[in-house]
Amino acid sequence: MQTMEPPFTKQLRSLPASIPFVGPETIEREENIRFQARLGANESAFGISPNAEQAIKDGATATYYGDPTNFNLRTELAGVHGVSINQILVGGGIDGLFSLIAQAFIEPGTPVTTSRGSYPTFNYFTTLCGAALGLVPYRDFCPDLNALAKEAQRSKSRFVYLANPDNPTGIFQIRNRLENFISKLPEDCLLILDEAYIDFSPPPEILPVGKEGPRVIRMRTFSKAHGMAGMRIGYLIADQEVVAGLNKIRNQFQVSRLAQIAALASLKDSAFIDSVVAAVAAGREDYHAIGEELGIKTLPSASNFVAFDLGSPKRVSAVLEALKRKGIFVRTGPPPNNRLLRVTIGAPRERTLFAAVFKEILASEHLGASK
Amino acid sequence: MQTMEPPFTKQLRSLPASIPFVGPETIEREENIRFQARLGANESAFGISPNAEQAIKDGATATYYGDPTNFNLRTELAGVHGVSINQILVGGGIDGLFSLIAQAFIEPGTPVTTSRGSYPTFNYFTTLCGAALGLVPYRDFCPDLNALAKEAQRSKSRFVYLANPDNPTGIFQIRNRLENFISKLPEDCLLILDEAYIDFSPPPEILPVGKEGPRVIRMRTFSKAHGMAGMRIGYLIADQEVVAGLNKIRNQFQVSRLAQIAALASLKDSAFIDSVVAAVAAGREDYHAIGEELGIKTLPSASNFVAFDLGSPKRVSAVLEALKRKGIFVRTGPPPNNRLLRVTIGAPRERTLFAAVFKEILASEHLGASK
DSSP states (O other): OOOOOOOOOHHHHHSOOOOSOOOHHHHHHHHTOOOSEEOSSOOOTTOOOHHHHHHHHOGGGGGSOOOTTOHHHHHHHHHHHTSOGGGEEEESHHHHHHHHHHHHHOOTTOEEEEETTSOTHHHHHHHHTTOEEEEEOOBTTBOOHHHHHHHHHHHTOSEEEEESSOTTTOOOOOHHHHHHHHHHSOTTOEEEEEOTTGGGSOGGGSOOTTSSOTTEEEEEESSSTTOOGGGOOEEEEOOHHHHHHHHHHOOTTOSOHHHHHHHHHHHTOHHHHHHHHHHHHHHHHHHHHHHHHHTOEEOOOSSSEEEEEOSSHHHHHHHHHHHHHTTEEOEEOSTTGGGEEEEEOOOHHHHHHHHHHHHHHHHSHHHHHTO | OOOOOOOOOHHHHHSOOOOSOOOHHHHHHHHTOOOSEEOSSOOOTTOOOHHHHHHHHOGGGGGSOOOTTOHHHHHHHHHHHTSOGGGEEEESHHHHHHHHHHHHHOOTTOEEEEETTSOTHHHHHHHHTTOEEEEEOOBTTBOOHHHHHHHHHHHTOSEEEEESSOTTTOOOOOHHHHHHHHHHSOTTOEEEEEOTTGGGSOGGGSOOTTSSOTTEEEEEESSSTTOOGGGOOEEEEOOHHHHHHHHHHOOTTOSOHHHHHHHHHHHTOHHHHHHHHHHHHHHHHHHHHHHHHHTOEEOOOSSSEEEEEOSSHHHHHHHHHHHHHTTEEOEEOSTTGGGEEEEEOOOHHHHHHHHHHHHHHHHSHHHHHHO
């Protein structure tokens, strides 16, 4: 087949070919490795609710399209959060929702503000639509809320993006700080509040749903505490005018039938989620203890991962490579947060394996020297 | 929560709120109906491969993200079709692929050519990106290939969209006609060839993969013959430059892990697909026989549905409403193909039910009169 120059848009041609995430399957294939512990993508080590599993096992449901309105799930979510069903939009995970939001709000040159070094997928989808990204430095591994608000004011941003808890640091902004931050944003600027990990955060300090005001879009997912990363389902809670606009352009069949059914079943199994949250909290303590034992700073985390500060990107690269050779899949953050080793809270077996290998690697002289 | 005017793009504000598809779940809920036969969305009445079902039942896999490169599935598909793995892109069903293609190729004002009355979702996603749609009339319920090529030439279209077999008519264009059509398209115009239903078409008359030339993007799905509409997985076969460009902007995690695994298992179970195709062929004969018995024209179909020509949209509306009241979910096409009643090939039980109710409805004087 001869090749041609396809008639892509100018915008697409200007984008680099990029691989935002190299998955463990690719590494296994290309480097002939078998991972023993999958601690790089903050998936859940604690599975899914038995109720959800039962729902999935009803395989016949794979045959029919899911309800394009996601009615049952939205009804349940509206009840859980005490909002109107018209404030909820279900999509293909938070990444799918980013894509939708970018298409709805971003034109070439639209100013957007985010933190340099935070979760990159928001940037990926907004850049694709031509956003002009204003990137604000972290302060002490924490998204700098004052600087974000100031930059949003300066650039007249349409969006500010904030992950809370942050990724890759795990840092959590308590309610008061968030409220103060929101009050400082420009009147017509939306806050995209990515709460993928919020189920692992202390409930009394979470900004209550309904108190965030009409300029905030809260993003939630079933990929983390609910253990359904592989099913692609998330949702947003927003002002109903925002939801109505997004509904104009939503891919109505994006969310699979199995995912809708499994998410609904999981949502009704709060005892399971509580058990996962408790198990993750115990795992965080394990990781902090490992850091303390090794003299490596760990960042406080309100998520299902812990970031170890190895001091330099070079050291992180060497440790990542050594972990990979020992069958452990772990990742770091985007620059300048690539001096962090971000490790998912694994199951006890995985944590024990990680601890042993991590200690062994750090004890090796070569890596000790590059510290 | 107070409402606000969200800062949507001009493009989005110009779009109407639309509901491209009212699902049977919505009708059941709003009209307090329980459907006994689901014959409106061309899902498969014949389930999924037992191999795929086994793969789905391994529920633990829901917990991990799927391979973002879809490597195993693409490898198998490349083998099946005799193309390079770099010519295959897997996405969230054909609708998900439309969205991707629209974002890659369409800017406000980009000319696009399609048939008025064909599958509407292509139009939905391209319009969202600002495409100027050139709509060509059908000729005898058949996409008019000469007129499509002529309009593409006139408007200097970037795309022509053709569903083959067509939806909602079921009409199939044989290889020679397609080759002739492709040769008449402008040099720099891509043909989006939507082959969702191609598994039901006569193999010797299908344009062989690899013979379509570099300007054709072929869209395939696991939603129909493979019975996986609810899992959201499809793929395209295209020139590798096209695939490389689309990969720049693809939502890497769009396709669920379960869908990847199930699709791969199904692809290896060609005996199952053959049995589905045979069962559908038998069902088509049933429907044609019903039409003959009732004196209602049926269109030739190479798909898993049959279109009954009821002569007028008014009569279709009345029949649809009556079918609905009897618990049968069926749909029509977009205007002017809304004089067609498009009925999915159901399982024998559903076909028997449909036949009985359809005959009863047509026998009623009121409807007979409006014929």
